[in-house]
Amino acid sequence: MNIKCDQCKEIFTATPDQIRFISDSQKKGMKFIMLECPSCYGSFSLNPQTMDVPYAVKETDGDCLRCPCNSCYGFISPISDEKAFWGCGECGMVWFIQSDLFDAITDSIQRHPYRSNVYTKKGDHYISVPLKDEPDNYEEIVARE
């Protein structure tokens, strides 16, 4: 399976692990995954259903938000496909309405109050805090949820 890296435009052969990850996500109906490129070591997003690279919309509110899903510390990217959505490249969760994403963040903070440390609330919007302001062990704590 040949895949084109969206960062360096190099075409590479998917590893057995990546092929497994892609076919699993196809079965789960996921529309968005992150892959690591063996040439530039960058990560880029891929729609496993079409094998196309979804166009990531430029962030307006600083860095990407942390994913609100249980035990997931991935980052949310705004994606513009046929229909714009927000997706987590780690767990594959997608939100088609921004307020649904913000509701999911509110829920996750209610369940796990320490999660509020990685967001700043601006009106009814959440924006991410800079990585350096996140608690050092954020990923460790979330992984234990």
Ligand SMILES: [Zn+2]
């Ligand atoms: Zn690359």
Ligand SMILES: [Zn+2]
């Ligand atoms: Zn996630």
